[in-house]
Amino acid sequence: MKHLFTLLSLLAIQGLYAQQNISSFFSGTWKVEGKELYEHWDRLSDDHLKGFSYGFSEGKGISTIEYIDLKATNGKLIFEANVIGQNDGKAIQFEGSSGKDYYIFLNPEHDFPKKILYKKFSEDTMHVAIGAGGKEYTFNMIRQVTTGNPTSTAIVDTTYDEALAQKLNADERGMKSYFFVVLKTGTNQTKDKNLINESFTGHMANINRLVNEDKLIVAGPFGKNQDNYRGLFIFHNVANESELAIILKTDPAIKNSLLDFKIYPWCGSAALPMYLPFSKKISR
Incomplete structure (x- = not known):
């Protein structure tokens, strides 16, 4: 130690x-x-x-x-x-x-x-x-x-922008609290291709819905790894872990146990959500 x-x-x-x-x-x-x-x-x-x-x-x-x-x-x-x-x-x-x-x-x-x-x-x-x-x-x-x-x-x-800091709910260090979610392989080992396809189609649609609701600000898959980690989410504008767990279970892939999740409180730059408008401009 x-x-x-x-x-x-x-x-x-x-x-x-x-x-x-x-x-x-x-x-x-x-x-x-x-x-x-x-x-x-x-x-x-x-x-x-x-x-x-x-x-x-x-x-x-x-x-x-x-x-x-x-x-x-x-x-x-x-x-x-x-x-x-x-x-x-x-x-x-x-x-x-x-x-x-x-x-x-x-x-x-x-x-x-x-x-x-x-x-x-x-x-x-x-x-x-x-x-x-x-x-x-x-x-x-x-x-x-x-x-x-x-x-x-x-x-x-630096030039401090107080109005922007307040809009983003930044503290005096420019930081704020988020929830970091690690997605991992779930317990359902089904070979049902229809269920799998429907679940992950719904998974993507649910991601878009949560982004539009200004709750989910980062989502993406991991590369192959020995821990069976599949991807990550970063959420804001969610009151607590209990509320977030309910939100996550609206994801069909999670609801059908093809994916599982672990929630971690996380601190990061309050400016993080500002990248979202630009992300839409660089994807075809």
Whole structure:
């Protein structure tokens, strides 16, 4: 679990500020001092953050290490981290508590880390200590100002369009919440060609209907893969996962169990739906 501590500790800091409903100063990208390890996170609301950590390796380029979901609920700060390739794909949960100038997350049942401590040194530097069973790692992290390349320090010169941001329901980082749906092979192994053809004809028609209703904004198939993943959807303007599950079951291929689905909350640019008018102009 050696990579887990980096993103968790950073987001722990932002969690403190999220609970107090103050500026999202810590949103953005931070770098582990002396290492090519980075964390980036975005604020979905005053009490909800999403982020990820990534690194650079020679000859392999950039690679994502973990994803995290952080929420302040019922007086508690809880985050879940999902480290790629570990823990059978399951998220690991920690609970936070705070004191003057520090913040601690604990999970006594976890192998490593069991404790994550941070201390803010300055507006651009924070100190992190990660420990379990008498073993502790400490390091500093430095705030980065980037233009999309994590190694760049150039300040971005942008013109903020407040009216457009409000129209797209963007937060102060230009982001908003979506639902990411992975479609996979269903349990129905029928050889009935008529049922299959009718179901997938209806599948395509249902996609077009949902696009026209301004709910579905991305749809597309995967290439052949060992996980039997067939395609993906990205939805917005849907209240919750329960409502989305009902919507998905209007798809004949899903209704007939030729396809199954898994729903994931997802954060992305609020400008994503703006590509749709152009997509119609480039397809014959």
